[in-house]
Amino acid sequence: MEPPAPPALPTRPDPNDPNDPNDPGYPAALAPRTRDLAALDALVVDCRACPRLVAWREETALTKRRAFREQEYWARPIPGFGPHDARLVLVGLAPAAHGGNRTGRIFTGDPSGDLLYASLHRLGLANRPESHWRDDGLRLRGVRITDPVRCAPPENKPSNTERDTCRPWIVREFEQLRPTVRAVVALGGFAWQAALPVLAAAGWRVPRPKPVFGHGAHAVLPAADGGAELHLYGCFHVSPRNTYTGRLTPAMVDDLLRTAATAAGLEPS
Template identity: 55%
Template sequence: MVPCSAEDGTVTPDDDAYPRAVRDAPSLDVLDAHLVECRACPRLVAWREHVADVRRAAFRDEEYWARPVPSFGDDSPGILVVGLAPAAHGANRTGRMFTGDRSGDFLFAAMHRTGLANQPTSVRADDGLRLTGIRVTAPVRCAPPDNKPLPAERQRCGPYLAREVELLSATVRVAVVLGGFGWQALLATLAEQGWGVPRPRPRFAHGAEVTLRRRAPVPDGAGATEEQTLTLLGCFHVSQQNTFTGRLTPGMLDGVLVRARELAGLPSPDVPVE
């Protein structure tokens, strides 16, 4: 376990002040600095480090990241993609969301086709991939056994997603949610933040579209408020279980991303989507 407080006085996620420190993080960089040191979930810490020690044969000569994985992409995005959790030999190895596995190959190829990424592949953290107008995150930031986080683990990781959503609220207008786990996690976060989430909560489905609203303070507005809108788009997860069976096709994912571009008001891509 990391100590409760670093020698320089920085609060770490194991300190009692961890939720407050994350909640009050003034920027994405400060939020990520807390995140990568987190050891709040013993089961996830043990698993991510075990995977890094044992390794997959194809990666036996690589040094695994084996830490919580920060979000990745544009710092002022119109679209936020919400997944599930890092893959054991993908993001847990490379240190970047959806990087180094076939799920990421499928996702970033679609982003490239729709003008949101500068290249169709995501192999390693220094491969030159850049996202424009879009950012990728997850409710759980450590690789879980069997890709199944426990409810308590999602709750412990919740402050990171919540603070990121708030930090991005000035620009994000659309959330593309990959799968039912992310859908429920994001709706729970948004309800806590005052968004008008219907009751009963909207059910996840591929192609689901739900627009939420809330009143939020205007920065330096002397108490004035403004209405914010956020549209959630449901999409089957880009897992191999879905992409290899044809449950999720490239055209289906492209369609969701094109719709997200429209709703976010992003300019049309230079290259038409085929």
């Protein structure tokens, strides 16, 4: 009689599968286990799932920009920023290499953030008009800001695989926010396209055909469980490329955010 075959070795995670739940270090395995946003944010900052992004964010922190050569860069993934019971969520693209990757907070320390937080302050949704550092005392009222990609990418262009690898973080974030969130603003076409599958995974129904991005675009997403519907708005990204050319003005940002905040029930000023 032949001896019994040895037990099969466990299958190694497929490195080409960004959502392999068998990999204990990947967002797809970690994010669903978190019970609240505090736990989620704590795990996000330690993520090393995307080798190219890890290398870039850390290299940028070593080489630095001349103006910031005396500063110690954060050089880690950036969690969402804002209250855990937010009614309005702003979705960006990814941290800036010398902005959030340096300061440790989303849209902080760069021209995009200067415009965005100034607008939120004018609307009574932020306690101050500027954002310099992760612990500078800035507070948001009813608004949370997040990114579908949590690490600064080279040339501000994450790959599709990196976007998909990171997706479970933001899906879980929206799952945790479901009791309160009523409106979302996608800042740019990338954010809009990234947000649609995220919102579908988090419990809302995306219309068919899929809504098309544009500044002022608006779609209503019913809740899959019969709960509160979600308003999705499109806004040109608050990047210098748009603002310095006049494609996007502070007044346009104010108007769009005011509309979204009103839909969310925040009563902006």
